[in-house]
Amino acid sequence: xxxxxxxxxxxxILGLVAVCAPLADACLSRGMxxxxxxxxxxxxxxIAAVFTPWIALGIALLICFFASYLTxxxxxxxxxxxxxxxxxxxxxxxxxxxxxxxxxxxxxxxxIVLITLGVGFVAQGPPxxxxxxxxxxxxxxRAIAATALAEWPEPAAPIDREPPR
Amino acid sequence: xxxxFPAQHPGFWAATAMIAAVVLxxxxxxxxxxxxxxxxxxxxxxxxxxxxxxxxxxxxxxxLFFAGVSFLAAAFFALLFALNHMNLSLVAPAxxxxxxxxxAIAGKIFLKENVDRRRWTAAVLVCIGVYLLAH
Numbered sequence: 427x428x429x430x431x432x433x434x435x436x437x438x439i440l441g442l443v444a445v446c447a448p449l450a451d452a453c454l455s456r457g458m459x460x461x462x463x464x465x466x467x468x469x470x471x472x473i474a475a476v477f478t479p480w481i482a483l484g485i486a487l488l489i490c491f492f493a494s495y496l497t498x499x500x501x502x503x504x505x506x507x508x509x510x511x512x513x514x515x516x517x518x519x520x521x522x523x524x525x526x527x528x529x530x531x532x533x534x535x536x537x538i539v540l541i542t543l544g545v546g547f548v549a550q551g552p553p554x555x556x557x558x559x560x561x562x563x564x565x566x567x568r569a570i571a572a573t574a575l576a577e578w579p580e581p582a583a584p585i586d587r588e589p590p591r
Numbered sequence: 592x593x594x595x596f597p598a599q600h601p602g603f604w605a606a607t608a609m610i611a612a613v614v615l616x617x618x619x620x621x622x623x624x625x626x627x628x629x630x631x632x633x634x635x636x637x638x639x640x641x642x643x644x645x646x647x648x649x650x651x652x653x654x655l656f657f658a659g660v661s662f663l664a665a666a667f668f669a670l671l672f673a674l675n676h677m678n679l680s681l682v683a684p685a686x687x688x689x690x691x692x693x694x695a696i697a698g699k700i701f702l703k704e705n706v707d708r709r710r711w712t713a714a715v716l717v718c719i720g721v722y723l724l725a726h
Contacts (some may be wrong), residue, residue: 455679464675472671496650499628504621505698505710508691512717515724537724544716547709555705
């Protein structure tokens with residue numbers, strides 16, 4: 427496995443992954459419990475639910491989460507990034523204790539300790555599985571091709587020319 | 592097909608089916624998305640070379656990414672459906688903790704990630720922790 431450390435920017439991205447997901451879940455839950463029960467016969471109601479305020483806020487947070495998540499997955503393994511998403515639950519529980527003065531039961535403290543231990547285990551290891559040299563070369567070539575595609579000039583507007591006489 | 596679940600009180604099998612739908616579609620989506628991002632390369636490097644527009648274009652021109660997003664969208668609507676019938680305190684821990692384990696298995700099989708003893712231990716600890724925290 428490759429042993430390279432993450433930069434402060436990469437830890438910030440993982441932090442956004444951790445915080446945005448549970449906040450989005452809370453917004454979606456609040457929005458959906460306000461709606462009447464939806465049956466499989468009326469699945470279109472789920473589409474309409476997307477435009478209610480709490481669901482819309484939840485979706486905005488999910489977009490933030492997804493952008494950070496994609497960035498993290500481009501330089502770290504899936505099994506390295508996923509515990510970071512679970513650590514968000516710990517952040518929310520601690521915020522509810524410190525900010526909202528909610529009581530945290532013994533079970534929840536045990537949960538917080540276990541998640542923190544789990545994330546600590548993963549964070550000590552390397553973020554990315556070492557690949558054979560030829561696979562790394564292929565990925566780098568694709569990245570260069572993607573860059574070249576992005577820098578490709580926009581097609582020029584067609585020039586109006588008079589037809590040859 | 593007419594299957595209507597009573598609000599907040601679905602039966603055992605209905606609840607299991609709803610949570611399984613969230614877990615399986617979410618796992619498929621995350622594995623496909625991870626495979627897409629690995630095939631694209633480091634997004635931070637692409638963004639440094641060709642800007643945000645270049646990074647977005649690199650992602651949007653990858654077919655695997657759209658396959659992953661389709662499954663994640665299915666997982667999202669499965670989650671909305673489940674939340675409409677069950678409490679967050681059941682749906683969130685059950686789906687989140689099970690997804691961690693299924694993703695570790697799928698990551699090892701399909702993405703050939705080095706899921707060593709440390710990562711298995713972490714997956715199990717986080718799985719139990721999420722269950723205790725949100726139950």
